[in-house]
Amino acid sequence: MSNSGFQVSMAESLKAGTRQTVQAPFGLALAELAGKHEDVVGLTADLGKYTDILPFAKAFPDRYFNVGMAEQNLIAISAGLAKIGKVPFATTYGVFATRRAYEFIAVLCAHGHLNVKVFGALPGLTTSYGCSHQAIEDTGLMRLIPGLTVIDPCDATEIGQVVHTSYQIAGPVYVRLQRGNVIKALPEGYEFRHGKAQIVRQGSQIGIISTGLMTAHALDAAAALEKQGVSVAVLHAPCIKPFDAKAVVEFARSVERLATLENHVVAGGLATLVAEVLFEAGVSQKLVRMGLPDEYIECGSPGYLMDKYGISSARIEQKLSSMMKN
Amino acid sequence: MLTNQSPPPPASFELLRERAHQLRRNMLVQARGKGQGYVGQALGTAEFLSALYFNEMRYDAARMDDPDRDRFLMSTGHYALSLWAVFAEIGLISRDVLPLYGKDAGPIDMTTFDAVLGVEITGGSLGQGLGQAVGMALGHKMDKRTCRIFIETSDGELQEGSTWEAAMSASAFRLDNLVALIDCNGIQADGAIVIDMEPIAAKWQAFGWDVAEINGNDLEQVVNALVGARTRNGRPKAIVMRTKPGKGIPTLEAREKSHFIRVEAAEWEMLEQELERNYV
Known part of the structure; x- marks a missing residue:
């Protein structure tokens, strides 16, 4: 599904100037979370490197599964794991999760109130790769699914907080994921609060x-x-x-x-x-x-x-x- | 209701046949109450459901939330009346509710929802079952649980690409705790199978599964194939079952469009009599 032989550095491409960045905040937070909770499982569909899940994979190789280029199966396997008590974090690009695996997220995860956490990378115009990779309508698609939580974090700090919060949220969650060198932009002391602006x-x-x-x-x-x-x-x-x-x-x-x-x-x-x-x-x-x-x-x-x-x-x-x- | 793990002595085949016959009665009661339904497919499932629920699977019907139970996943949700037929026999529902199948605000629906006790997955949209079965089998391997996952899928459902994504991953993850029973009844919504899926057994073999091909309406063959599928050799198991829609009721077996059967009100009694006459 994806030709990923390139890596976009958000810091360079956005000319974020003096802002600090954090490399792979998602994977770092997931590894930290998994250290506290044995039921956390990480999965990807041939985009482990490109969705920043590798820090988790390195720390917990027995809890990491790469299902290959098969996004429907990524969600179905995650649903099966959730049904027997695991808390799967599944990563792919937002376009693939939402356009290709939409029905699986709706019927299996949302209708079944399953603890599946989907992190979709490359929201909006954060990729150079054009229509096939730009998730420009994912938020709209996902907010229509009953029972699904949808979160669009701003920066590296918030991504980490959302990883931890999504574990606490009962039920399925879709998160728009920024990958690579992610900027820190929110004011010092900011804390993500679920359901709050x-x-x-x-x-x-x-x-x-x-x-x-x-x-x-x-x-x-x-x-x-x-x-x-x-x-x-x-x-x-x-x-x-x-x-x-x-x-x-x-x-x-x-x-x-x-x-x-x-x-x-x-x-x-x-x-x-x-x-x-x-x-x-x-x-x-x-x-x-x-x-x-x-x-x-x-x-x-x-x-x-x-x-x-x-x-x-x-x-x-x-x-x-x-x-x-x- | 903890079933044993050894092959049944020959005498018990008679018991399993009786169970299968009772399942068919239960299916007919439901279809009659509704006046129509997916009774053709259901009738073809009686043997393997009898073999699974009354011989092969380890579970306690009073503890269907036991994490160590064997699980049966019905991937084709429109076979729901098959499952309700079983549930009435193992005590998950009362036989009294069977005539209410598919009625508005009734207790048993025309498709399967996982919120119902004993129903492992939500059906309805085909191609979504096997991947979930893979997730469960994978999770059980992680936890070193010995229970197994049995899943029914169908020849028509093999047309969904997601089925093959799941088949690919099951062998890659060496899930020998997973048994797929493929109900090949030769029909789908538009009639006879519209895209040729043969050779079905060879396809599963090519995907790295251990495969048996049997007559799915021959109880001994089903029981023996399930015993064979107990082997833990790193490979998932596929049992390709050739089944006959309407099995057990000659009039329905002969009916051409049996995906969704409509029966005249006056015919039901005749069909019930046929079922009894045909059971020897």
């Missing part, structure tokens, strides 16, 4: 609700706008499902202008969720949706593509400035 920057004139890696870009853009005298708040919403409607409604009411930002098509994901909860709460507010267009996207480095499609820090900064003129 958290304000990671205070402000009043513009409020950005963002998820995943995009919260890092939102913070960059907010810092840049502050120099122009514009106060920008950022609400980080890593939990797509369950979604923190209360925090979103309160946040929307606290700012003058509102935007959403996601590394995903603007339909079906974060922007749609925000519109749903605001409308339901009777909050009528103009909403600027930043994210990917309704089309498949070409090959190109993440930095180049994010800039072209308007989700780089610089492009977000421009967009926010234009919002102030309206």
